[in-house]
Amino acid sequence: MKVKVQLQHLKPYQPGKPIEEVKREYGLETVIKLASNENPYGCSEKAKKAIAEELGQLAIYPDGYARALREALAAHLNVKEEQLIFGNGSDEVVQIICRAFLEKGTNTVMATPTFPQYRHNAVIEGAEIREVPLVNGHHDLEAMLAAIDEATRVVWICSPNNPTGTYVNETALRSFLARVPKHVLVVIDEAYYEYVQADDYPETVSFLNEYENIMILRTFSKAYGLAALRIGYGIAHENIIRSIEPAREPFNTSRLAQAAALAALSDQVFIRDCAERNKQGLEQFYRFCEEQQLAYYRSEGNFILIDFGFSGDEVFQYLLKRGIIVRSGCALGFPTAVRITVGSQQQNEAIIHALTEMLKERRGHRCKETS
Numbered sequence: 001m002k003v004k005v006q007l008q009h010l011k012p013y014q015p016g017k018p019i020e021e022v023k024r025e026y027g028l029e030t031v032i033k034l035a036s037n038e039n040p041y042g043c044s045e046k047a048k049k050a051i052a053e054e055l056g057q058l059a060i061y062p063d064g065y066a067r068a069l070r071e072a073l074a075a076h077l078n079v080k081e082e083q084l085i086f087g088n089g090s091d092e093v094v095q096i097i098c099r100a101f102l103e104k105g106t107n108t109v110m111a112t113p114t115f116p117q118y119r120h121n122a123v124i125e126g127a128e129i130r131e132v133p134l135v136n137g138h139h140d141l142e143a144m145l146a147a148i149d150e151a152t153r154v155v156w157i158c159s160p161n162n163p164t165g166t167y168v169n170e171t172a173l174r175s176f177l178a179r180v181p182k183h184v185l186v187v188i189d190e191a192y193y194e195y196v197q198a199d200d201y202p203e204t205v206s207f208l209n210e211y212e213n214i215m216i217l218r219t220f221s222k223a224y225g226l227a228a229l230r231i232g233y234g235i236a237h238e239n240i241i242r243s244i245e246p247a248r249e250p251f252n253t254s255r256l257a258q259a260a261a262l263a264a265l266s267d268q269v270f271i272r273d274c275a276e277r278n279k280q281g282l283e284q285f286y287r288f289c290e291e292q293q294l295a296y297y298r299s300e301g302n303f304i305l306i307d308f309g310f311s312g313d314e315v316f317q318y319l320l321k322r323g324i325i326v327r328s329g330c331a332l333g334f335p336t337a338v339r340i341t342v343g344s345q346q347q348n349e350a351i352i353h354a355l356t357e358m359l360k361e362r363r364g365h366r367c368k369e370t371s
């Protein structure tokens, strides 16, 4: 048997370490996971109630069109129902886009480092990957434009960018879109949209009236706190949605996910509250970085990338032994950094305390070595 040659060099996605595994390995009672940009406050109570009410229907396939959710979301976003596509997480929408647009002989342009699933799925489809390095943690839109040619099918913009937390502002995005050739689809991944605070962050849904070649991705996994249920969506011109729908599995989002997302959408108070707490949490980390003179990017997401100046794996291991799971930057293209999800105030205090101890130990160690 022979799998596609592209698969032979691909590694499966490496998820953050699961809590149960860390408890077992290190004999710990409590473990804090700040590794996968999940919502520390869970999800809306309305979503939990909706799931409970749906339990009697488990024998019945879900609505493949997700009508109830589609209607509510279209009204919420002020777009037509035909402008939406749902996926088993926005991960699946990325996969659908790649299946629909990419093949051997085409290419796709993206930043690096960025969310790895664009590359991963594009490789499977046999497309050429054109990666454009970030500049100071930001997308280099001019270089991305220069990388586009006749064979380019999809350009990816991750804003806020995972793992840096930086964003593309409205002026920069407009100037970029005005110059991207019309045969290229520009995907703007806004998985962290609900957390964004910057005034000049673009309201890209309104761009859909001006540009027929853009697609916006959002998810219920982050601020909505429904990561376990796997539901995300794409918003685009109806012609794009119609043309990629055949690449979607018929029942790709579950009953529970649709019901929970619908209920969660109706609880915007919960979303605003989480965004406000996240903002305060980021401030905790900014203060820590300033005090410790550590380099970091200001983040519009629910995570922060901090540069410690030595191996991110070391920081990761130090924290792991103390029951805190983060993401080492080694796997994310920033070998001396770690990416930390903003947790609850208490969780943030706990990790900041552990990191302060770690830095104290290292600095003490260095003093001894040099004396």
Ligand SMILES: Cc1ncc(COP(=O)(O)O)c(C=O)c1O
Binding pocket: 036, 037, 088, 089, 090, 091, 092, 115, 158, 161, 162, 189, 191, 218, 219, 220, 221, 227, 230, 231, 232
């Ligand atoms: C930028 C970005 N896009 C998409 C996703 C995928 O999210 P999901 O598949 O849970 O909707 C993530 C998850 O971490 C992400 O960081």
